Amino acid sequence: MDFDLTPEEEAFREDVRAFLADNLPPLEERRNLGPEFISDWWKKVREKRWIGFDWPREVGGGGGTLMQQFILKEELLKASAPPLGSDYTGLGWVGPAVIQFGTDEQKKRFLPDILDSKSAWCTGYSEPGIGSDLAGLQCRAVRDGDDYVVNGQKIWISLAHVGTGIYTMVRTKPDVPKFDGITCLLIPLDTPGIEVRPIKSFAADHFKDLYNEVFFNDVRVPVENRIGEDGQGWEIICSALQKERSGIAEVNRHHKALERLIKLARKSKIAGKPAIENHEMRRRLAAFDARIEASRLNGLRTLTSQIRGENTSSDASLGKLHNCNLLVAMAETGLELIGGPSPYTGDTEASVYKGRWQVGALGWPTTVIGGGTANIQKNIIAERLLGLPKD
Ligand SMILES: Cc1cc2nc3c(=O)[nH]c(=O)nc-3n(C[C@H](O)[C@H](O)[C@H](O)COP(=O)(O)OP(=O)(O)OC[C@H]3O[C@@H](n4cnc5c(N)ncnc54)[C@H](O)[C@@H]3O)c2cc1C
Structure with missing residues (x-):
């Protein structure tokens, strides 16, 4: 383990500090600034390519090294800076899944909105009785021409009530070992047949991130919204969970x-x-x-x-x-x-x-x-x- 930074990494840290000193007002001052402060902040950090800093430059990211990401995150936290972009789930694991497993067309379709804070993805893994044993998920998708038809239920879905889309794991192959029958679909939440029902927790008034049940009733999802191959969902989940944890x-x-x-x-x-x-x-x-x-x-x-x-x-x-x-x-x-x-x-x-x-x-x-x-x-x-x- 080598804890010393290279001269380039030290220079990067100085660049981050200088940017924060020039562009981030003190915390007390920020509290009195209106919502335009945050949109202005996102515009500035987007120009610096710090939103999606770890994504490759060819898809609009910053191409930052792991060490630079660490330095950036450390300096931002020290300065109590606002988040880099609003789509936490999109930046955290939906975008990376599209980058790793998606087609070029999907990269063009989904990634810019995540980087521009226009989308709000939520994660559709858990189902009633299916949480820790995620590979047992039952929400079913059946291929019908160029669409999948999805039926089933998800539960505990954070932010689905304010989301634009749900990154969903569905079972497409019921007759193969459970890990091999899962497929990943990106589904806009305004698709007909989707119903989002909020779950009020005992602390619901305290938390902005309310949980929800999401029901799928004959929801038609075009095959072009499938990330990776049919049956590749478990690989995508493992990669995403590592990022989440x-x-x-x-x-x-x-x-x-x-x-x-x-x-x-x-x-x-x-x-x-x-x-x-x-x-x-x-x-x-x-x-x-x-x-x-x-x-x-x-x-x-x-x-x-x-x-x-x-x-x-x-x-x-x-x-x-x-x-x-x-x-x-x-x-x-x-x-x-x-x-x-x-x-x-x-x-x-x-x-x-x-x-x-x-x-x-x-x-x-x-x-x-x-x-x-x-x-x-x-x-x-x-x-x-x-x-x-x-x-
Ligand atoms: C704040 C919050 C946000 C969430 N957001 C989302 C979301 O956005 N999307 C989503 O899909 N899900 C979400 N979830 C659901 C979450 O992922 C599940 O609640 C979690 O994985 C546990 O699953 P479960 O509730 O079915 O409990 P269970 O899996 O039934 O677990 C019940 C208990 O049994 C224990 N247990 C289970 N299996 C084992 C085992 N093999 N060995 C030892 N102990 C075991 C567990 O540790 C737990 O104590 C969220 C949950 C919370 C609390």
Whole structure:
């Protein structure tokens, strides 16, 4: 593992810092700027080719190296910069699937809207009773001429209520081993026969990303919306999940959360004394710091493996497990310090720290379950990293 940056990488970091200093107003100032600030930001970062920075230049991306991506993400997080583009799922795994498995025509059709923040893809994997055992999915698509006809149901689909399209896995071959019968379709959400029904979670008012059920009733999807070959869906899923679970520069987010936690511990009291003086609390905060450092080192190890072209799926699982446990533990400590789950009164001054700690502590399912549960990550680590037997 080599932690030193080359002169070119150092120069890239300076370029990023200079751009942020020139174009990103301080956080307090940004809060008072209207929606035009964000559209202006996307325009500027698009011109820099930072939206889709890891995509090849010939499809409109930035062609950034893995190390440059890491540096860019690190600097953006340090500056609390807004996201690069609005289509998180499109940029994260739908676009990459189109790049890797799609035709030239599909690249021209789907990628520009993702890069220009005009599309909003959501992910259609889970079904009632089918989550961890994803390869067992049952949503059925039958070929009829130049179309597939889709029937079935998906569940827990984040953002489908505001999405433009659903990246969907369907079963096209029921009579082959389950991994071989899955196919990937990109389906506009305004296609006749699709019904989106919101699921209100117990914290629905707190979270902008509402989940949904999506029903398909005789939905006709042209074959040209199929990504990859008929039956290639599992390969596409594996590649996409690895991208969803890796997050190499997340440690800056953890550092910021710990800073806020330390501030909170200075203001809060335990047994009448400042919480920051409490031995157990100090020990806990120090342990968070050590866990963040472990996360940073694991992130660098994963990055090194990626640069070497090695398979990083088990490292990504390790990172996801460690990072989400850490976030949940920090949020729960925050909740303890403010005295428990006091009533959340919206994003107002009346709620302690604008409800940040309540939302963090209540939002654990988002971090822990989304993208594959903690148990599933442990299985992957046990089998692929530690070489333990399946049974
Ligand atoms: C915030 C959030 C957002 C989501 N967004 C989406 C989305 O956009 N699109 C989408 O398709 N899905 C989405 N999901 C669904 C998510 O992927 C599934 O909920 C998840 O994969 C678990 O599947 P399940 O709910 O069917 O639970 P199950 O698979 O039934 O699991 C139930 C319990 O059994 C455990 N378990 C299951 N199998 C094993 C095993 N082999 N070994 C050990 N333990 C096991 C699990 O860890 C869990 O504790 C989202 C979920 C959440 C919470």
